[in-house]
Amino acid sequence: MKNKYLNYIVCGLITLCVIGCDFSAKSKTKTEYSIRTASQAEFVYSNGDKKVEMILELEKDAKALVLGIPIKAYFKTENINTQKFKVFGPGIMVKQGAKHEFRYTIIPTERFLVDGKLEIQVTEQIENAADFTHKFLVPVATP
Secondary structure (H helix, E strand, O other), X not given: OHHHHHHHHHHHHHHHHHHHXXXXXXXXXXXXXXXXXXXXXXXXXXXXXXXXXXXXXXXOOOOOEEOOOOEEEEEEEEOOOHHHEEEEOOOEEEEEEOOOEEEEEEOOOHHHOEOOEEEEEEEEOOOOOOOEEEEEEEEEEOO
């Protein structure tokens, strides 16, 4: 009888370990999205020790970009070579840059949307290794 309960406990612990490992692997490569304040939306991507945050300065109570309306955005980086860092996508214009922060203006247009979202890609070119790259999918609303 004790053996039967011990088997249930061991199986339960193994299941929890496997599930925990699966979630930790997914969280390293998934883009996280959350509303930061009433006027900022934040997208975060990290892989290993490298991290990129895309912060959108939205209008009050806005939850998405709006077609044809310019929005200010900036990217904060951690452990990324800023000399080899690129941000590209339709409707993105460079505004200014600082040591670990890049400022842009984004004007979404309908013809470049993919399933109602604007693709903005960030890449750091790394010699002799795979590039650090990610596509942010930013929701876009119609006016």
